[in-house]
Amino acid sequence: MAIKAIFVGINKHLDASIPELSGARRDATALWALFTDTIDGLSARLLLDEAAAHADVTQAILGILMDAQPDDVIVISFAGHGSPDGNLVVFDTDPANLAGTAVSMADLAEAFKATKARAVLCILDCCFSGQAPARVIETVARPRNAFALAGVYGEGRILLAACAANESAWEQPGTGHGLLTHAIIEAWTGCSGPSVSFPEIAGEIIRIARVEAERICVTQTPVFLGSVQGGLVFPTLKRGDNYAATFPVQAIRQMSGAFPEFAAHGFPLEVVEQWTADFPEGLNALQLRAVNEFGVLAGGSLLVVAPTSSGKTMIGELAAIQAIISGKKAAFLLPYRALVNEKFEEFSARYAATGLRVVRCSGDATDGIGPVLAGRYDLGFFTYETFLNLSLGSPRLLNQLGLVVVDEGQFITDPHRGITVELIFSLLLRARQLGIQPQLVVLSAVIGNLNSFDRWLDVPLLVSRERPVPLIEGVLDRRGTFQYIDTDGTTKTEELLPARRIVQRRDKPSSQDVIVPLAQQLVGQGEKLLVFRNMRGPAQGCAKYLAKELGLGPAAAVLAVLPTQDLTAASQDLRECLAGGTAFHNTNLLRAEREAVEKGYRRPDGGIHALVATTTLAAGINTPASTVVLAENKFVGEDGRQFTVAEYKNMAGRAGRLGFNETGKAIILAETPMERAQLFQRYVMGVPEDVTSSFQQRDLPTWTLRLLSQVRGVRESEIPGLLVNTFGGYSASRANPQWITLVERDVAELITRLLQAGLAEREGDLIHLTLLGRACGASSLSFESGLRLVELMAQLDVARTPPFHMLALIQVLDEMDAVYTPVMRRGQSESVRSADAGQRFGQQMVQALQRYCRDQFEFWARCKRAALLYDWIEGTTVDVLEKRYSTTPFAGAISYGNIIGIADATRFHLRSAHQIVSTLLPDQPEFLQGLDEILQRLEFGLPSAVMPLTKLTVPLTRGQCLALASIGVNDAAALNTLDDDCLRDCVGTAVVAMLRPLADVVSDP
Structure with missing residues (x-):
């Protein structure tokens, strides 16, 4: 008896619309390795991914069947996608032409009937059921061609299929195999005897697959059909050299470091x-x-x-x-x-x-x-x-x-x-x-x-407490005394700045008095300086006065790549700073400006010697500073809290980057020797705060809803156990063994609210979230905000409400009330914002904006955000927005950082709201499509007519899009109406060279 085999495994496909698999290639390779390790003289082919195109697979399978002799046993294994109409999807299958590009089961059935082989074993680890999230591609729904599969099995023809006709074939997490292939390997290699036979081993394969399917909470039952007179016997498969080479056992590798x-x-x-x-x-x-x-x-x-x-x-x-x-x-x-x-x-x-x-x-x-x-x-x-x-x-x-x-x-x-x-x-x-x-x-x-x-x-x-680049940490007072921990761990004090150089530069003492001489000294020694300020305004001001005082040359390379359209008030400040070799980094800058500053600061020859940034720059962005200066040690805001030790250490750690500096230095500024000693003990000698969960008992409804969205169904008594799976619950239960008992009553009350609100339902003794509940649980919104949105939507006449009105409705949620919105809190000057909102959204939305308000300032802030967002998506330029929504240059002033912060937060929470609204309004596709467009317009800040410009393969800034739109160019087709000079005025020289080919392609008949 000669055994011949074809093993096909396809993870990747030429057509980008076909989902990629992770285990099909592994399935075929594993079976090929096991068979070749076990059966001497086996004639086997392995076809994977690109090598498994339609012509290759068809020729291989039909060829081996056609050439078979009466004593031959043929093994054909296919792992990959199936289609609902009974085709095997190969590497170059076109979903729009399955009949011509997939391998037809009907054709295989004919070849199986015609072959002279004594026996054929066909293993199909794919599925044919529609809408499956597993090994199937979706096509127009058609019934499965049962006659095709029927021809594959019969006397001498054995079919081992991954699942029943109404099931899906799943890939198993962990092993990286399909469930069927995993079961075949386990059963076929686990036999204690020298051989296995069909149909006896089929029962064990089906049992293993079913158990593993249940373990991952799916239903999949492999199907065994056909028979061979006298049985079909194979040797027990062994893991040998081929298997070991293909799937090496990973060991902890000892590396030298090179x-x-x-x-x-x-x-x-x-x-x-x-x-x-x-x-x-x-x-x-x-x-x-x-x-x-x-x-x-x-x-x-x-x-x-x-x-x-x-x-x-x-x-x-x-x-x-x-x-x-x-x-x-x-x-x-x-x-x-x-x-x-x-x-x-x-x-x-x-x-x-x-x-x-x-x-x-x-x-x-x-x-x-x-x-x-x-x-x-x-x-x-x-x-x-x-x-x-x-x-x-x-x-x-x-x-x-x-x-x-x-x-x-x-x-x-x-x-x-x-x-x-x-x-x-x-x-x-x-x-x-x-x-x-x-x-x-x-x-x-x-x-x-x-x-x-x-x-x-x-x-x-x-x-590890070690750094590749040693760090000196210390505190500098206004007398120029620097108390620090040296790289050897000892505490030292030295005069870092001569006291005579620290002079009062304004009407009262300020950090500028120390920062200027310190920067002059450090930059003069060739260092790159990073100064952290706790507000955007002081960050810009600091960079400006350093540019004037340091007397440096311009950062010409950075200036050359800055955008020129739709600039902010901060854009001019940035240019002034760069002209003097400094820069600032905060949210008042356009994204292109921030990226230009980051790249320029990283480059040794970028020309930026001192960078002033707000604290967000401390979160991982690569900034190769030699010295970091912290001008403040507290945040500005409603709480005005001090930096934690961990926050300080993260900012200090920006000093001294591998490949740039041999030693880093972090300096906190203090007013007096006493404050110097206090800050030294608190921050330099301080130990970072303990790891704690952000879980608070008041947030129990939100956490519970989020956790329920991660499970299919759970008994009410098991819900506290879900909370224990969080770090907060784990910590609380370790500290108090009675914690679960304490939260059971709160959970019971919450379940009642979920059921009443239609977010959950009972099925026997199980609690399931409804589709609406899952949308709320998977969202960024708190439990209360989710309910608030559902209530607001119930009162909305969607048929008469434009989708952009959701911009206003989202402002009513707690998450948006928490977004900082500058509002003048003296007098009634901000009261005009309700008129602004009414003009853009109508009085119904103004009334909605009054819901759940704590005071009139919160109402005005909501109106201000809503009106500003309307103008943003209509393409109003940033400089106009800043002037229009700033009450005074100081109190209530709106900057680009506020605009983009409000737009981004609204977009983020509107995306969650979209999921909830889609569940509430499944019969309103136009409204939902309108929300999709609003989400895109929020990101780019553009009117609908201009949005086609964002689809160009050459990315354009908001300013470039608005400049093109101002002369009537809203899409690629209109580009060919412009001469190069006009196009250059809109987008700049560098972009013209990339855009012109697009216009040529569009205009080419």
């Missing part, structure tokens, strides 16, 4: 060469410990706590490339869009030559959400909120991930963002119960007592 060593472990040469060029010193001590002691390259999860600039990100990068090499996907989660954009650009450039597919998802129109949901990427960068929303909406995302890197993990303690970070961790922990166990690498700045944070995550802990 990057060329990685080439011997399968890392692409292009990656190794790039790392060697970027990091010529190789791995540092922290990174080596992560590899050698904690097995981060062997799939080991890890919590890394280390100072800023210690090289933590590289640990995640190493693990990501290893995961991708292993055929898995990796995700980096970051707190801010700016960080997502920076890392996306950095990694895209670094790995361009390797073919690595990098995407970003941060809530912008340029996001790669489509490729992520289709699995057509290798490495993704996500903001926390975007990742959580995508994971809840598409569980398939977690199934495909081999690695999740949570950067800036200390954000779990943040009172505003902590809930999102904690829910991500809770989601990952709960996924482990279903066998979904991506490697987890958490990177955190130095924090205090962990409070068992690592135990809750169930990951080992790597702590």
Whole structure:
């Protein structure tokens, strides 16, 4: 008897609309390796991805069947997508032409009948059921062609299919195989005897698959059909050399730290060469410990706590490339869009030559959400909120991930963002119960007592206090005395500035008196200075007076790339600063301006010697300063709270960047010697605060609703257990064993409210969230805000309400009331804002804006935001907006930072509201489509007619779009009406060269 085999596995497809799989290629490769290791003289072919095109697969399968002899046994295995009408989807299948480009089961049935082979075993790890989120592509709904499958089995023909006709074929998290293939491997290799036979082994395969399906909460029952007279016997499969080479057992690798060593472990040469060029010193001590002691390259999860600039990100990068090499996907989660954009650009450039597919998802129109949901990427960068929303909406995302890197993990303690970070961790922990166990690498700045944070995550802990670049930390008073901790750990005092140089420069003493001579001294010594200010205004003012005082040359390269249209009041300030070799960085700058400043500051020859920034720059953006100065030690706002020690350490850690400086220096400014001593003890000698959850008892409804959205159904008595799965609940229950009992009454009251509001329903003894409840639970809104939105929508006559009115309605939510809106609080001058809102939205919306108000100032702030947003999406220029909505130059003044902050916050929460409204109004597609457009217009700040310009392959700024629109150009087709000079006036010289080909293509008959 001769055994011949064809193994086909297809993860990737030529057509971008076909979702990418993660385990099909692995399925085929594993079966090929096991068969070739076990059966001597086996004639086998392995067709994977690009090698499994229609012609290749058809020729291979039909050929092996046609050439078979009467004693031959043929094994044909296919892992990939099936289609609802009974076709096997191959690499080059066109979903619009399945009949001509997919492998027809009817054709296979004819070949199975015609072959002379004694027996044929056909393994299909795909499915044909429609609308399945697994191994099926969606087409126009048609019944399954049962006659085609019937022809595949019969006497001498055995069909082992992944699932019944009304089920889906799922990929199993953890093993990386389809459920059927996993069951085949387990049953076929687990037999104690020398051989297995069909149909006897089929029962064990079906049992294993069903059990594993139940474990991941799905239903899948493999189907065994056909028979062979006398049975069909195969040897028990063995894992041999081929299997070991294809699926090596990962061990903790011992590395010396030199990057060329990685080439011997399968890392692409292009990656190794790039790392060697970027990091010529190789791995540092922290990174080596992560590899050698904690097995981060062997799939080991890890919590890394280390100072800023210690090289933590590289640990995640190493693990990501290893995961991708292993055929898995990796995700980096970051707190801010700016960080997502920076890392996306950095990694895209670094790995361009390797073919690595990098995407970003941060809530912008340029996001790669489509490729992520289709699995057509290798490495993704996500903001926390975007990742959580995508994971809840598409569980398939977690199934495909081999690695999740949570950067800036200390954000779990943040009172505003902590809930999102904690829910991500809770989601990952709960996924482990279903066998979904991506490697987890958490990177955190130095924090205090962990409070068992690592135990809750169930990951080992790597702590380091060392920095590759030593840091001097100290406090400088107005007498010029600097008290500091030296790099050797000793406390010292020295005269950093001669007292005579510190003179009062204004009508009263200010930080400027110290910052100017300090900057003159440090910049004069060739240092790059980073000054942190706690407000946007002082940051701009500081950069301006430093530009005047330092006498530096202009940062010409940065000035040359700044945008020229739709400028803000801060834009002129920035140009004045850059002309004197300084810059500032805050939200008053346009995005293009901030990016130009960041890149210019990073470049050794960028011409920016001193950068003044607000505290948000401390959150990870690469800024190679030699010295950091903190002019204040408290935030400005309603609470006016002092910086935490952790916040200070993060800002101080910006000083001294590897590859730029040998030693960093962090300086806090103090008024008097007494304050110097106090700040030295509090911050320099201080220990960062303990890790705590942001969970508060008052937030129990919101947390419970969010957690319920992560499960399919749960008994009411089990809901407190869900809360224990959070870090807050875990900590509370450890501190008080009676905590669960204490929250049971609150949970019972909450369930009653959920049922009454239509957010949940009972099914037997289970509590399920309704579609509306899941939309609320997966949103960014609190429980109370979700209910408020549902109530407001119920009172709205949607048929007579334009979608843009939602801009006003969203302002009524607590989340938007929390967005800082400058309002003049003296007199009645802001009362005109209600008239502004009424003019744009009508009196019905003004009445809605009065709902749930605490005072008249909150009402005016809502009206101000609503009217401003209307003007923003209508294309009103920023300078006009700043003047129109500023009551005085000081109190109630609106700057670009306020405008974009309000627009971004509204867009973020409107996206959540969109999900809720879609559930409430399934029969209002036009209204929902209108909301989609409003979301896009909020991002770009443009009227509907101008939005086609945002679809160009050349990205244009808001100012460039408005300039083109002002001369009647709203789309690519109109570009060919402009001469080069006119186009240059609108978009600048650099963009003209990129836009002109687009016009030529459009105008070409």
